[in-house]
Amino acid sequence: MTAVDPVSVEARLRDIQSITDAALSRLDDRDLLAELLDRTREVLQADTAAVLLLDFSSGQLIATAAAGLEEEVRQGVRIPVGRGFAGRIAAEHRPVVLDRVDHTTVMNPILWAKGIRSMVGVPMVAGGRVIGVLHVGSLTPRQFTSGDVELLQLAGDRAAAAVQSMTAAADRGAVAALQRSLVPSALPAVAGAEMAARYIPGSGAVGGDWYDVFSLPTGHVCVTVGDVAGSGLTAAVIMGRMRSTLRAYALETADPSEVLGRLDRKMQHFEPDALATVVYAVIEPGLDQMHVALAGHFPPVIARPGQPAELADVRTGALIGAVPWTRRPVTTVPVPPGALLCFYTDGLVERPGEVIDEGLDRLCRAVTAQSPEAACAAVTGALVGSEPARDDIALLMIRRHAGREKDADD
Amino acid sequence: MTDTSFPVEMVGGVPVVVTPEEIDITNADRLRTALLEAAGHGPGRFVVDMSRTQFCDTAGIHALVLAHKRASAQGSEVRLVITGAAVLRIFAVTGLDDVIPHFASLDDALAATSASTEGT
Numbered sequence: 095m096t097a098v099d100p101v102s103v104e105a106r107l108r109d110i111q112s113i114t115d116a117a118l119s120r121l122d123d124r125d126l127l128a129e130l131l132d133r134t135r136e137v138l139q140a141d142t143a144a145v146l147l148l149d150f151s152s153g154q155l156i157a158t159a160a161a162g163l164e165e166e167v168r169q170g171v172r173i174p175v176g177r178g179f180a181g182r183i184a185a186e187h188r189p190v191v192l193d194r195v196d197h198t199t200v201m202n203p204i205l206w207a208k209g210i211r212s213m214v215g216v217p218m219v220a221g222g223r224v225i226g227v228l229h230v231g232s233l234t235p236r237q238f239t240s241g242d243v244e245l246l247q248l249a250g251d252r253a254a255a256a257v258q259s260m261t262a263a264a265d266r267g268a269v270a271a272l273q274r275s276l277v278p279s280a281l282p283a284v285a286g287a288e289m290a291a292r293y294i295p296g297s298g299a300v301g302g303d304w305y306d307v308f309s310l311p312t313g314h315v316c317v318t319v320g321d322v323a324g325s326g327l328t329a330a331v332i333m334g335r336m337r338s339t340l341r342a343y344a345l346e347t348a349d350p351s352e353v354l355g356r357l358d359r360k361m362q363h364f365e366p367d368a369l370a371t372v373v374y375a376v377i378e379p380g381l382d383q384m385h386v387a388l389a390g391h392f393p394p395v396i397a398r399p400g401q402p403a404e405l406a407d408v409r410t411g412a413l414i415g416a417v418p419w420t421r422r423p424v425t426t427v428p429v430p431p432g433a434l435l436c437f438y439t440d441g442l443v444e445r446p447g448e449v450i451d452e453g454l455d456r457l458c459r460a461v462t463a464q465s466p467e468a469a470c471a472a473v474t475g476a477l478v479g480s481e482p483a484r485d486d487i488a489l490l491m492i493r494r495h496a497g498r499e500k501d502a503d504d
Numbered sequence: 505m506t507d508t509s510f511p512v513e514m515v516g517g518v519p520v521v522v523t524p525e526e527i528d529i530t531n532a533d534r535l536r537t538a539l540l541e542a543a544g545h546g547p548g549r550f551v552v553d554m555s556r557t558q559f560c561d562t563a564g565i566h567a568l569v570l571a572h573k574r575a576s577a578q579g580s581e582v583r584l585v586i587t588g589a590a591v592l593r594i595f596a597v598t599g600l601d602d603v604i605p606h607f608a609s610l611d612d613a614l615a616a617t618s619a620s621t622e623g624t
Contacts, residue, residue: 447526
């Protein structure tokens with residue numbers, strides 16, 4: 095820090111501005127990354143620039159975007175964390191400057207085959223962890239300065255933010271697509287009953303709630319409603335697996351406790367970290383009774399004609415994934431003609447700081463033995479209102495026709 | 505805003521995680537991290553002192569069950585201290601009474617020898 099050269103200060107400010115330019119954020123994330131690589135290459139007067147992103151499942155860095163080094167991306171170059179130049183940056187969480195590029199310092203043969211002589215790379219950090227590496231290379235030997243490293247880190251931070259936002263958008267899109275594909279597009283037609291359902295995504299990260307209803311070859315009607323702990327893509331994927339597993343076991347045994355037991359064993363073996371609550375109900379072909387088992391899930395509500403609705407008196411068993419071996423009690427609930435059954439997930443009834451019974455009471459007051467569509471509307475009106483729910487909500491109503499009134503509802 | 509930190513104290517050589525007044529979707533992630541850290545102390549029991557906690561939602565319940573699972577897998581054990589009526593209620597409604605041993609005071613939780621002999 096001796097004499098400050100005003101020309102170089104000005105040039106440096108221009109460089110910083112080029113990378114932090116607000117106009118960049120008007121580009122979509124993928125274009126932003128490409129533009130950022132071009133500008134980085136320009137301000138550092140480098141010949142190549144590349145972004146490698148960390149794939150957390152394999153622990154490898156994967157070449158994702160490049161300028162002047164496109165073959166790296168096209169060939170899908172993968173570098174294990176801890177090895178080579180980029181691997182070292184990711185492992186040590188700090189910039190690395192290389193003034194010799196050969197097989198002893200760099201793993202990727204494309205780089206030395208291309209004739210790159212000097213390199214500098216920085217970690218891309220988001221949420222306190224390394225998500226990738228940004229590096230630039232020069233075809234002529236040069237010594238990258240600490241100023242170069244700072245500029246590159248600035249670009250790395252910007253790139254990390256773009257990647258983060260890209261990943262979040264992709265996750266949200268995938269979760270929404272998964273939810274759409276899994277929530278039944280049409281509820282099955284069951285003689286003597288009608289149904290309606292809602293899935294309401296939460297304002298937080300959406301994910302793990304589902305409802306499902308299907309007929310068995312025996313004429314029984316099966317209902318499953320559940321909630322996988324956690325949120326986002328992971329919870330949604332587990333939800334999808336649980337839902338189809340339940341369908342498979344439902345075909346094999348009529349005992350709700352046995353179905354939940356098999357589901358639990360399957361989950362604990364293949365998804366040992368998963369936790370979920372599930373209500374599993376089998377309604378007799380004549381619709382006059384229902385057999386229910388609960389895995390840590392709130393009991394269904396039943397509204398009999400002319401009576402206030404109440405929670406079905408069902409004993410709860412352990413959550414799926416909680417204990418190695420457990421048998422959940424099965425309760426038989428009589429379903430008189432005209433009665434309405436309401437299945438739901440916790441997002442419908444839980445409110446911050448409130449005893450759970452208050453939410454359950456509120457639900458019971460809102461449910462009446464009417465058409466399922468009207469009942470769904472009444473319940474969501476009373477319990478969800480216009481505030482976006484924090485947690486996602488699944489809601490399913492089934493009503494047994496009241497004798498002659500069979501055709502009265504549309 | 506109530507206190508939402510999860511201090512870990514050592515009481516007679518046993519790690520004790522103290523939970524705040526409210527546990528919900530907004531702090532359940534941090535609770536899970538704190539519990540998994542306590543579960544990672546190695547074999548032996550640890551206590552989650554929830555006597556200050558007046559409210560716990562299903563997100564909090566999931567964090568507790570996950571810690572219980574992790575501890576069991578390592579031959580260790582989680583014990584809870586629960587006094588709040590709302591917390592006891594959510595435990596009953598979600599069927600956890602039979603899953604995780606819980607006690608009415610920290611002394612009881614520390615004194616009890618083994619969950620298998622508790623008959624909770």
